[in-house]
Amino acid sequence: MPDCPRCHQPVEAQAIACPYCRTPLKAHGHPGMPLHQATGDEPLCLSCTYHADDTCTFPKRPNAFDCTLYDNVNQPRTITPGYPSSFRLKVWLKRHIGWIALVGLLLLSLTLALLR
Ligand code: SF4
Numbered sequence: 001m002p003d004c005p006r007c008h009q010p011v012e013a014q015a016i017a018c019p020y021c022r023t024p025l026k027a028h029g030h031p032g033m034p035l036h037q038a039t040g041d042e043p044l045c046l047s048c049t050y051h052a053d054d055t056c057t058f059p060k061r062p063n064a065f066d067c068t069l070y071d072n073v074n075q076p077r078t079i080t081p082g083y084p085s086s087f088r089l090k091v092w093l094k095r096h097i098g099w100i101a102l103v104g105l106l107l108l109s110l111t112l113a114l115l116r
C-alpha cells in the first residue's frame with residue numbers, strides 16, 4: 001500500500017484523496033483512460049506534474065515508463081469550466097432548505113412575539 005506523500009500514512013492505491021490529511025492524490029487513474037508511454041529512455045515521472053507537485057502515490061513513481069495519469073508539466077493545462085454561480089446557489093439552497101425554513105420560522109415567531 002503506498003504512503004501519502006504529505007502525512008506518510010498508508011493509503012489505498014486507488015484513493016483520490018488522503019483519508020488522513022485530505023491531500024488530493026493522483027494514483028492509478030480511471031478505467032478507459034489512455035496509457036501514456038515514454039518515448040525515450042527517461043521515465044515519464046521526470047516530466048510529470050504529479051511528480052513535481054508530489055501528489056502521486058503510484059508505486060511505479062519515479063520510474064514509470066507507462067502511466068494512465070501522466071500529465072506533462074511543460075504543457076499548459078486544460079481548464080475545466082466550473083459550474084456557474086447561479087447553479088451553485090441553487091444547489092446550496094437545495095441542500096440547506098431545512099435550515100432556511102427553520103430560521104424563517106424562528107424569525108416569524110420572534111416578530112409575532114415582539115408585536116404583541
Ligand atoms: S507519470 Fe509518474 S509521477 Fe506521473 S502519475 Fe504516473 S507514476 Fe505518477
Ligand SMILES: [Zn+2]
Nearest residue numbers: 004007018021
Ligand atoms: Zn495524508
